[in-house]
Amino acid sequence: MKTAILSIKNLHKRYGKVHAVNNVSLDIHKGNVYGILGPNGSGKSTTLGIVLNVVNKTSGEYSWFGGTQETHQALKKVGAIIERPNFYPYMTAKENLELVCKIKGISYSKIDEKLEIVGLTDRKDSKFKTYSLGMKQRLAIASALLNDPEILILDEPTNGLDPQGIIQVRDIIRFIASQGTTILLASHLLDEVEKVCSHVLVLRFGEILYNGKVDEMTSKSNYFELQSDNNNLIIDLLKNNFTVDTISEVDGKIEVYFNQELEASTLNRFLVEKGIYLNHLVKRKLSLENQFLALTNQNNS
Amino acid sequence: MKRLLSIELQKIWKNRASKVLTISYFVILSFIALIASIKFDIGNFKIHFAEMGIFNFPFIWHFNTYIASTLKFFLAIIIVSMMANEYSYGTLKQNLIDGMSKKEFILSKFLTVVFFAVVSTIFVFIMSLLLGYNFSSYNEIGIVFSDLEYLVAYFVKLVGFFSFCLFLGVLIKRSAFAIGFLFIWFIGETIARLTLTFDIFPKSKIASQITQFFPLESMSNLIVEPFSRLSVIKNIQETIGENNSKDFGVHPIAILIVLVWTAIFIYSSYLLIKKRDL
Numbered sequence: 259m260k261t262a263i264l265s266i267k268n269l270h271k272r273y274g275k276v277h278a279v280n281n282v283s284l285d286i287h288k289g290n291v292y293g294i295l296g297p298n299g300s301g302k303s304t305t306l307g308i309v310l311n312v313v314n315k316t317s318g319e320y321s322w323f324g325g326t327q328e329t330h331q332a333l334k335k336v337g338a339i340i341e342r343p344n345f346y347p348y349m350t351a352k353e354n355l356e357l358v359c360k361i362k363g364i365s366y367s368k369i370d371e372k373l374e375i376v377g378l379t380d381r382k383d384s385k386f387k388t389y390s391l392g393m394k395q396r397l398a399i400a401s402a403l404l405n406d407p408e409i410l411i412l413d414e415p416t417n418g419l420d421p422q423g424i425i426q427v428r429d430i431i432r433f434i435a436s437q438g439t440t441i442l443l444a445s446h447l448l449d450e451v452e453k454v455c456s457h458v459l460v461l462r463f464g465e466i467l468y469n470g471k472v473d474e475m476t477s478k479s480n481y482f483e484l485q486s487d488n489n490n491l492i493i494d495l496l497k498n499n500f501t502v503d504t505i506s507e508v509d510g511k512i513e514v515y516f517n518q519e520l521e522a523s524t525l526n527r528f529l530v531e532k533g534i535y536l537n538h539l540v541k542r543k544l545s546l547e548n549q550f551l552a553l554t555n556q557n558n559s
Numbered sequence: 560m561k562r563l564l565s566i567e568l569q570k571i572w573k574n575r576a577s578k579v580l581t582i583s584y585f586v587i588l589s590f591i592a593l594i595a596s597i598k599f600d601i602g603n604f605k606i607h608f609a610e611m612g613i614f615n616f617p618f619i620w621h622f623n624t625y626i627a628s629t630l631k632f633f634l635a636i637i638i639v640s641m642m643a644n645e646y647s648y649g650t651l652k653q654n655l656i657d658g659m660s661k662k663e664f665i666l667s668k669f670l671t672v673v674f675f676a677v678v679s680t681i682f683v684f685i686m687s688l689l690l691g692y693n694f695s696s697y698n699e700i701g702i703v704f705s706d707l708e709y710l711v712a713y714f715v716k717l718v719g720f721f722s723f724c725l726f727l728g729v730l731i732k733r734s735a736f737a738i739g740f741l742f743i744w745f746i747g748e749t750i751a752r753l754t755l756t757f758d759i760f761p762k763s764k765i766a767s768q769i770t771q772f773f774p775l776e777s778m779s780n781l782i783v784e785p786f787s788r789l790s791v792i793k794n795i796q797e798t799i800g801e802n803n804s805k806d807f808g809v810h811p812i813a814i815l816i817v818l819v820w821t822a823i824f825i826y827s828s829y830l831l832i833k834k835r836d837l
Contacts, residue, residue, distance in 0.1 A: 273836075310656045312837040334658035344649035349573045360566045361657045401657075 261324035262287055263409050263440055264309060269318035271304050271464075278304045280464035282318075286409065286442060291435050293451035293472070294444040295550060296461035302444040303341060305461075306413050310338055323408075334362045337402030338411035342418075343394040347387035351378060351397050354386055358401050372400040376430055392423030399430055409440040416450065428453070452546040460553055467553050472546065482525060484512040485538035495532055511538060563667035564674060570641060571671070577637045584633035588682060591626050592690055611789060614694035617706035621785045621807065623687040624713035627679065628782060631717055634675050635724045639737045642668065642728025652837045665829045668725055676717035680710055712781040712809040719778050719817040719824075726824035729831050748773050777816040783807055 262285040271279035279301045286292060294302045307313030309320050311329050322332030345354045355369045373379050376396035381389070389397065395415060402410055415431065416424040431454055435441055445451050451458060452472065460468040486492060489512055496502055496514060503515040522541045529536060544552070571577045598607040613622050645651040654664060692698065727737040752773070755766040770776045787796065788807050 307836070311661075312652050312655050314834070314836055328660070330655070330658055330660035330663070333656060336656075336658075338656045340652070340656065342649065344653035346570060346573070346644075346648060346650060348575065353569070353573055357566060357569055358657050360562060360569070361654060361659050363562065363658075 264320065264322055264442075265325075266305070266309065266320045267318060269305065269308060269320060270316045271301070271308060271313065272316045278464050279308070279315075282461070282464070282466055284459055284466070284469060286440065288408070288440050289438055290457050291441045291455045292443065293455035293458045294442065294461060295446070295448065295451055295458055296444075297446055297554075300461040301464035302446075302461055303413055304464075306338075306340060306411060306442075306444060310336075310340065310411070312340075334405060335408050336411060337405065337407035337409070338413075339395075339398040339402050339415060340411075340413040343398035345386045345394070345397065345401075348385060350383050350385055351389075351400075352382045354397070355401055355404060358404055362405050364405055368404050368406070372403045375403065375433070376400045377426070390423075392419050392426065395419060395423065395427060396430070399427070403434070407439065409442060410434060411442045411444075413444045414446070415443070416445075416447065448545075448547045448550055458546075460550065462554055481513060481515045481542055481544060482520075482522070483538060483540040483542060484514065484525075484536055485510060486529075486534055486536045488534065492529065492534060495529070495534070499528070560670065563663060564670045567641075567667045567671040568674070571637060574641075574644075577641065580633050580637050584630060585682060587633070588627055588630055588679070589686060591623060592686065594626075612696070613789065614690050616691050616695045616697050616703045618785070618788065619687050619691045619695065620706050620709040621782070621788070623683055623690070624709045625782045625785050627683045628713055628716055631679075631720055634679070634717075635721065635741075636734070636738065638668075638672060638675075638721050638724045639728045639741075640734040641671075642725055643732055643734035643737060646732040651832075655837070661832050662829065665825065665832060668828075669722070669825050672721040672725060673718055675721060676714050679717055680714045683713060684710055708809040709782060712814065715814050715817050715821075716778050716781045719774075719821045722821045722824040723774055723778075726828045729828040745775055748775050752776060771813065772816060774820045777813060777820060780813045781809065781817060 264284075264286040266282055266284050269279055269282045270277070282301070282305055294305070296302050304313055308315045309322075309329075311333060322329060323335070346357070349357070351373065352369060355372070356366055359366050359369070370379070370382075373382050376399050378393060378396055378400065381393065386394070386397070399412075399415070402412075412431065416427050419427060428450070431441065431443070435454060441454070443451060443455060455472055457470065458468065458472045459466060484492060489507055489510070492512060493505055493507070496505060500520070501517040503517045505512065505514045507513075522539060526536065526539060571581070594608050594613070598605070600606075612618065645654070651664070655661065659667075688703075691703065695703075697703075724737070724741065727740055728734065731737040731740055748770075752766070752770045755769055760766040771780055783806075785807065
């Protein structure tokens with residue numbers, strides 16, 4: 259098996275009484291796009307902060323590229339943006355990127371190319387403080403791309419942007435992903451992760467709830483919405499004749515999750531045979547949002 | 560090392576406020592030469608500084624390094640703010656993420672401190688040499704290049720003081736508060752010194768033996784004031800009958816104490832950054 263780009267084992271971080279990261283383990287492999295999902299305060303940024311050398315771990319291990327290099331050397335091959343774009347406001351975009359080149363120990367040759375990718379070529383000689391938030395975020399992406407990184411880490415890249423800015427940033431991310439760059443994207447925006455990521459890690463209260471492919475997140479990926487004149491009768495019938503996982507009545511409609519694969523027509527025929535005619539029957543695919551909520555609620559109880 | 564220094568100098572030089580302060584510092588430093596032209600007459604009593612012997616070799620080394628070191632506050636402000644800004648811009652975090660190690664980060668700041676001290680020392684050296692050759696009564700090579708330990712003391716004094724400022728910047732994270740804290744520290748040290756000298760150990764050397772280990776006191780001990788060394792002042796003192804046995808030399812122990820403080824400040828800055836969650 260090829261070595262992981264990033265490997266985290268049993269990572270813990272405590273801030274006083276708060277257990278911000280609780281026993282997180284994961285491996286990041288080349289070429290995949292990973293999403294880290296979790297509500298605010300679930301430990302996403304802390305986990306990323308630890309592997310990026312700005313937050314001290316309480317215990318556990320992590321290693322970059324098989325652990326052959328020191329963290330700060332490895333980070334020169336990583337591109338990362340965390341939370342908000344951090345640059346020197348009194349320098350121009352170009353000067354800021356030159357500084358990053360000096361830190362990473364690379365030549366200035368890629369600066370123009372990367373500014374072109376994020377569409378800031380026209381403004382490269384403007385001071386950073388004159389930029390809008392969207393432009394700042396795009397500059398941060400250009401900066402993270404300067405060294406053609408093996409992995410790009412993005413923490414809430416669309417946070418605080420207007421819809422246009424969000425679209426621009428997403429397009430850039432999708433473009434980068436299409437080039438085969440490994441991406442680790444932390445977000446609380448589920449559709450963002452759903453649109454871009456192949457793998458997902460769900461965090462809550464610092465613990466991993468799920469780690470795997472996006473489409474295998476929960477077993478109950480499909481559910482039915484039913485409605486008739488006598489909902490209670492349906493509930494009883496379904497409970498007695500199928501292996502029902504959960505069933506509930508929401509806004510006069512029954513939402514039912516089966517533990518078995520079931521076609522809508524099968525269900526319809528069954529109910530007709532029992533003399534029930536439906537006003538409403540929909541088979542729905544669970545969106546990532548629902549899956550996420552299902553997952554977090556499931557672990558709540 | 561060149562890489563670290565060039566990173567840091569870019570950060571400072573592109574900042575307009577720092578740039579103006581740096582330039583003003585060197586311009587004002589060169590105005591020490593203007594003291595030469597100070598002349599005033601009080602009736603029959605004529606005062607012309609240049610003719611009083613302040614620019615005589617080797618006294619000029621003492622005089623100029625002392626005057627020049629009072630201007631160190633200009634650069635101190637730059638050093639405190641260059642550190643505090645890294646916190647407020649969030650660039651400390653970003654520099655680390657971009658692949659700088661915490662050690663390199665502190666090292667780049669320290670190199671800048673040393674760089675400022677080196678440039679200041681060279682500047683004062685050249686300026687004193689020029690002034691001396693213009694006004695000094697003695698121009699023999701042996702005399703010109705004697706007492707150069709004042710330049711060493713000046714260099715160490717700047718490095719020590721700037722390291723203290725850097726440490727305060729790392730510790731306090733806000734430039735205004737860090738400079739305020741420096742001032743409070745100075746007052747605190749003064750009060751402690753006065754209490755020790757006049758209340759606890761009056762008329763003994765114990766007080767000064769203790770206070771020489773205080774950071775700011777140790778720095779100011781490196782170059783003692785040169786004024787009472789002037790022949791004019793000496794004459795006056797002798798007329799009054801004051802016994803002047805003051806030691807004006809640069810003491811290795813004073814240099815050592817400041818170097819130890821420098822090491823403590825820089826290492827503590829590193830530990831602070833290492834231990835903190837940024």
